[in-house]
Structures are given as C-alpha cells and as structure tokens.
Amino acid sequence: MTFLEALYGSQYEEIHLRGGDGSKARFNGNLLLSVMILLGILVIFLAAIKFVPGFNETITRQVRALFGYSSGKTIGRLLALPFFFLLFWIMQQTTGNVANFKKQVDGFMAYPEEIRKQGNRKVLLPFFILLGLLIGLLVLS
Helix, strand or coil: CCHHHHHHHHHHHHHHHCCCCCCHHHHHHHHHHHHHHHHHHHHHHHHHHHHCCCHHHHHHHHHHHHHCCCCHHHHHHHHHHHHHHHHHHHHHHCCCCHHHHHHHHHHHHCCCHHHHCCHHHHHHHHHHHHHHHHHHHHHHC
16 A cells, blocks of 8 residues: 555545545545645754754844744744645645546555555654654754
C-alpha cells in the first residue's frame, strides 16, 4: 500500500462507513497532505535556524525589511496563510485531482481488510513524527 493510497483510501473508508459522501475524503486527504508538507517545510526552516550559523539573523533582517516592525503573529499570518492556500490548491490540481483520487481509493479498497486497517497508521505516523520534530525544534530554539 502506498502512502497516497493509505491517505485517500482511509479517509474514504472512514467517511463511507459512516454513511457520508465519500467524495469529501478528497478534500480531507488534500488538506492533510498540505498540512504535512507545510509541517515539513517548517521543520526544515527551524532546523536551519537552529543549526546553520547566521541563518536566523539573515532571515530576521529580510523579514524586517519586507514587513517593518509588525508583530511575529501578523507576519506569520501574512506568510503562512497564503502559502498554505497555494499549497492546498496545488494539491487539488495535481496529486489530489479527481482521477488520481479515484485511482488511489480503488487501489486501497482492493486490499484485504486487515491491510486496510493499517492505512491510518501509515498516514498518522509520518504526521506525528513531523509534529514531534517541529515541537522539539521549537523547544530547543
């Protein structure tokens, strides 16, 4: 089972078993994939701040030149939200388009039930690893 089969298929199966519209699994899968990519980028960025000498000062100088002395919360919103929506849109047009979604779900549903039960674990394990790395880097900073 591939990661994308597990991602879209487990979302589809969960919604479908509750009697809901299985096509909503595409939205959920694209959202989760976008969040995971954003977490990965943040982990790389924070690791660079922590382990690359002078990176933090360079970034701070560039951000201050761009945004002045706005609060970090405001700058975060201005940077993260448009980037997240752009990332989500790219996921919808490429990996999470309707044809690919159906292909991934059909592949997932073809597996026996005991293998399908492992789908959530295959998706959530990388998510929690990224989240743990992010939290660990934030605590170390």
